[in-house]
Amino acid sequence: MTALPFEARRDQVHRKGDGTFRLACNRESLAGAVSQRACVFCGARVVLYPVADALHLVHGPVGCAAYTWDIRGALSSGPQLHRLSFSTDLREREVIFGGEEKLYRALTELIGRHRPAGAFVYSTCVVGLIGDDLGAVCKRVAAEQGIPVIPVRSEGFQGTKRAGYAAACEALFRLVGTGPTDGISPVSVNILGDFNLAGELWIVRGYLERMGVEVVANLTGDGRVAHIARCHGAALNLVQCSGATLALARRMEEAYGVPFRRVSYFGVDDMAEALYAVGDHFADRDPGLPGRARELVREELSILEPRLRSIRADLEGRRVAIYVGGAFKAFSLVKAFRLLGMRTVIVGSQTGTAEDYRELHEITDPGTVIVDDTNPLELSALLLEQGADLLVGGVKERPIAYKLGIGFCDHNHERKLPLAGFEGMLRFAEEVHRTVTSPVWRFAPRRAGSREVCHA
Amino acid sequence: MPESAAPAFVSTTNACHLCMPLGACLAFKGVEGTVPFLHGSQGCATYMRRYLISHYREPVAIASSSLGERQAVFGGGPNLRQGLWNVITAMRPRVIGVATTCLTETIGEEPGPLVEAFLAELAGKNPGVTLPRVVTVRTPSFGGTHTEGFRRAVRALLKALARPGPAGSHLNLLPGMASPADLRHLKDVVRAFGLEAAVIPDPSDPLDGPIWDAYTPVPPGGTPPEALQAAGRARATVALGCMAGDASGPGAWLRDRFGVELLPLPLPVGLRASDRFFAVLEELSGRPTPGWVRAQRGRLVDAYVDAHKYLAGVRAAVVADEDLAVGLSGFLAEIGVHVAYVATGDRSGSLEGAVDAATAGLLREPPAVREEVDYYTVAEETRDLGLGLVVGTSKAYPLARDWGIPLVRVGFPIHDRFGAARQRVLGYAGTQDLFDRVVNALLAQQQEASAVGYGYL
Numbered sequence: 001m002t003a004l005p006f007e008a009r010r011d012q013v014h015r016k017g018d019g020t021f022r023l024a025c026n027r028e029s030l031a032g033a034v035s036q037r038a039c040v041f042c043g044a045r046v047v048l049y050p051v052a053d054a055l056h057l058v059h060g061p062v063g064c065a066a067y068t069w070d071i072r073g074a075l076s077s078g079p080q081l082h083r084l085s086f087s088t089d090l091r092e093r094e095v096i097f098g099g100e101e102k103l104y105r106a107l108t109e110l111i112g113r114h115r116p117a118g119a120f121v122y123s124t125c126v127v128g129l130i131g132d133d134l135g136a137v138c139k140r141v142a143a144e145q146g147i148p149v150i151p152v153r154s155e156g157f158q159g160t161k162r163a164g165y166a167a168a169c170e171a172l173f174r175l176v177g178t179g180p181t182d183g184i185s186p187v188s189v190n191i192l193g194d195f196n197l198a199g200e201l202w203i204v205r206g207y208l209e210r211m212g213v214e215v216v217a218n219l220t221g222d223g224r225v226a227h228i229a230r231c232h233g234a235a236l237n238l239v240q241c242s243g244a245t246l247a248l249a250r251r252m253e254e255a256y257g258v259p260f261r262r263v264s265y266f267g268v269d270d271m272a273e274a275l276y277a278v279g280d281h282f283a284d285r286d287p288g289l290p291g292r293a294r295e296l297v298r299e300e301l302s303i304l305e306p307r308l309r310s311i312r313a314d315l316e317g318r319r320v321a322i323y324v325g326g327a328f329k330a331f332s333l334v335k336a337f338r339l340l341g342m343r344t345v346i347v348g349s350q351t352g353t354a355e356d357y358r359e360l361h362e363i364t365d366p367g368t369v370i371v372d373d374t375n376p377l378e379l380s381a382l383l384l385e386q387g388a389d390l391l392v393g394g395v396k397e398r399p400i401a402y403k404l405g406i407g408f409c410d411h412n413h414e415r416k417l418p419l420a421g422f423e424g425m426l427r428f429a430e431e432v433h434r435t436v437t438s439p440v441w442r443f444a445p446r447r448a449g450s451r452e453v454c455h456a
Numbered sequence: 457m458p459e460s461a462a463p464a465f466v467s468t469t470n471a472c473h474l475c476m477p478l479g480a481c482l483a484f485k486g487v488e489g490t491v492p493f494l495h496g497s498q499g500c501a502t503y504m505r506r507y508l509i510s511h512y513r514e515p516v517a518i519a520s521s522s523l524g525e526r527q528a529v530f531g532g533g534p535n536l537r538q539g540l541w542n543v544i545t546a547m548r549p550r551v552i553g554v555a556t557t558c559l560t561e562t563i564g565e566e567p568g569p570l571v572e573a574f575l576a577e578l579a580g581k582n583p584g585v586t587l588p589r590v591v592t593v594r595t596p597s598f599g600g601t602h603t604e605g606f607r608r609a610v611r612a613l614l615k616a617l618a619r620p621g622p623a624g625s626h627l628n629l630l631p632g633m634a635s636p637a638d639l640r641h642l643k644d645v646v647r648a649f650g651l652e653a654a655v656i657p658d659p660s661d662p663l664d665g666p667i668w669d670a671y672t673p674v675p676p677g678g679t680p681p682e683a684l685q686a687a688g689r690a691r692a693t694v695a696l697g698c699m700a701g702d703a704s705g706p707g708a709w710l711r712d713r714f715g716v717e718l719l720p721l722p723l724p725v726g727l728r729a730s731d732r733f734f735a736v737l738e739e740l741s742g743r744p745t746p747g748w749v750r751a752q753r754g755r756l757v758d759a760y761v762d763a764h765k766y767l768a769g770v771r772a773a774v775v776a777d778e779d780l781a782v783g784l785s786g787f788l789a790e791i792g793v794h795v796a797y798v799a800t801g802d803r804s805g806s807l808e809g810a811v812d813a814a815t816a817g818l819l820r821e822p823p824a825v826r827e828e829v830d831y832y833t834v835a836e837e838t839r840d841l842g843l844g845l846v847v848g849t850s851k852a853y854p855l856a857r858d859w860g861i862p863l864v865r866v867g868f869p870i871h872d873r874f875g876a877a878r879q880r881v882l883g884y885a886g887t888q889d890l891f892d893r894v895v896n897a898l899l900a901q902q903q904e905a906s907a908v909g910y911g912y913l
Contacts, residue, residue: 032542039499
């Protein structure tokens with residue numbers, strides 16, 4: 001393997017076939033390496049953000065709220081409150097004398113102004129250090145205003161983004177179980193770990209409803225406080241996205257006996273598997289359900305397959321690099337690219353676990369590089385070494401690909417195309433096709449074999 | 457106001473300002489071979505990178521000391537050292553610009569002495585190896601806005617690098633947070649006067665560069681550190697923006713420390729502000745404004761005349777960083793737009809006076825001028841103003857959409873349009889670009905709203 005820029009990260013990069021597989025992960029990012037990861041606050045913020053009728057107040061200096069203003073394309077079918085950026089905008093005065101009073105006044109003012117169904121109050125680095133008692137302020141405001149006001153322990157430095165997922169799950173769990181469960185069908189699910197980016201959750205929800213399954217709550221895409229409060233009445237939790245909501249599903253299983261299944265809605269195989277899993281789960285209560293699931297899949301595939309075939313002809317043999325936030329999405333992407341005839345040559349994530357990486361190792365081809373918490377220097381070296389034609393990632397990865405003359409697909413918060421479900425797979429294939437087959441690459445110096453564009 | 461008085465506001469909704477370290481990173485990006493480095497939690501660097509990448513559409517490396525819980529308790533020194541070492545060995549920068557964050561400021565960690573000790577140790581262990589210069593700046597988010605962070609970083613760069621010596625004939629030009637295309641234009645016109653000027657800082661190439669054939673950890677371009685060294689020996693400093701003459705700013709520091717004459721000027725947006733800028737260049741060079749620049753001025757006035765009726769009576773709001781807000785107000789007023797409302801997230805106290813000066817003699821009634829506001833307040837206060845136009849960053853889009861009026865996007869950030877780095881507003885040429893965009897935004901609005909859909913406008 002090419003010499004990598006950081007010796008200290010050697011055990012976070014592995015090429016399948018080079019000795020026994022072991023990948024270090026879930027550790028703090030290496031200082032100075034320009035990690036693509038954000039922080040605990042980010043993890044909590046992205047998970048809770050799509051709850052559309054809640055007030056999301058960031059208790060801290062203005063930056064944390066400003067950089068996450070409307071950051072995710074998480075769509076709501078009703079209220080749009082989640083798209084506003086609320087901050088206590090702490091100043092020197094509060095850092096010295098404490099920010100509890102300001103927080104109390106901010107919550108009171110904003111709840112009065114927007115009448116939200118609930119409020120999440122995010123803690124940031126400064127708040128963790130000055131020791132404001134978020135819990136006490138939230139409790140007081142909740143009592144005065146008569147809505148749930150939930151503190152989120154998301155001080156940026158208290159771990160990695162994964163710790164933020166845990167903080168979000170903790171906050172959601174406080175809401176779960178507080179609402180009435182009457183009238184919920186015995187054939188019912190909650191959708192956990194889908195954030196309705198570009199309307200993806202609506203696609204999945206549509207499939208389930210076509211099959212005759214009631215969806216009690218979405219956590220958190222197009223989420224509502226009241227739905228989450230009663231979601232312990234659902235018969236099954238469908239959990240997508242490895243880190244973000246799995247902890248919540250486990251807590252709900254312990255506390256309320258709601259079982260869960262891990263699913264993914266990306267790619268044909270995984271989408272079909274998810275629907276079959278629901279069908280099988282409820283087969284005793286609704287014997288027709290497995291059949292309806294198969295029928296739905298058949299129908300969707302008959303539309304999809306001929307169109308995928310023509311796209312595949314152009315993409316066959318191309319080489320893909322995948323670098324995403326959570327590893328779970330990477331599993332689906334590897335499979336989806338296989339369906340398109342493309343080969344995954346690099347796959348990595350910001351927050352994968354040892355279990356995630358073992359599974360990635362299993363499903364990839366020999367020679368594939370598996371990487372945890374990479375950085376621009378390392379990723380670019382790997383992209384060139386592995387001869388990637390396409391990088392799948394987020395906004396921060398995009399310019400790395402483009403500067404090197406490599407195609408790019410956004411599969412992160414800011415995507416504007418719904419990529420979930422069968423129709424999402426087609427859209428994804430079209431998106432891959434658009435970038436990989438563009439004529440512009442022939443002008444990129446690396447592909448053209450010329451160095452003339454080098455900077456003067 | 458006494459320190460303990462209650463704040464005038466209790467929360468911010470959709471802030472018009474960003475935090476100090478972002479401004480500092482932007483300034484550091486403008487010095488050749490420099491890697492910005494945030495001493496704090498990993499998230500700050502990543503968020504700011506994403507914010508800048510979405511605007512410039514370029515890779516933006518910002519390193520972090522990635523402090524965790526242990527370091528927050530026991531101090532971030534070891535992480536700072538490890539982070540600097542990794543940046544030095546992997547990216548080989550000439551300069552590292554270390555800015556503090558809320559986290560390190562709250563635990564009271566001063567990076568200067570830590571950095572000095574580390575560099576001394578490295579120099580002892582690695583004789584003969586050229587180590588980068590490490591410049592530190594204190595930029596807690598709670599202490600000011602991104603524009604203040606930018607100024608502090610420029611001053612810190614000068615304090616660290618500028619050296620005394622015999623006075624030269626060269627100039628310093630402090631442009632503030634200008635776009636790459638504006639910076640290129642400024643350099644062209646200054647050169648055309650036969651003047652030698654160091655633009656400090658100059659991120660035009662690092663933030664708007666060509667495609668690469670290999671990954672480039674530190675993109676080429678920027679103000680050479682040598683030019684910063686020579687800044688103390690310059691004949692004069694031309695500083696742009698409404699805080700250009702501020703006693704704690706970088707220009708004043710050069711004046712006070714080295715006796716370099718400071719010529720503060722408003723940002724040259726619009727005809728009158730550009731005239732002042734070019735008059736100063738004439739004076740400094742002893743030469744008349746070059747013919748091609750005079751021709752740009754002539755064409756600009758010609759365009760003002762050709763389009764004046766499309767603009768008459770339009771009421772506009774300006775929401776931007778304070779320097780640009782002043783420039784835009786002056787420009788809009790001189791083309792016959794009624795500037796009804798000028799707002800900024802900045803809080804230097806200089807906006808109102810600067811807007812008055814920029815619009816002097818042009819407006820029938822002065823605009824409402826607001827500092828330290830958020831977009832929620834802007835929306836509340838502009839609801840009944842009968843606005844026909846908003847000029848500001850792309851964060852004003854929700855407001856313009858609600859009002860059903862066009863937004864002309866200028867400044868930083870622009871996250872929903874392409875080519876922000878290539879946008880110009882400075883000088884006659886930049887004003888011409890801006891003017892055409894303003895007129896066309898209004899024409900497009902008129903055309904789309906019309907049932908007829910006229911083909912000639």
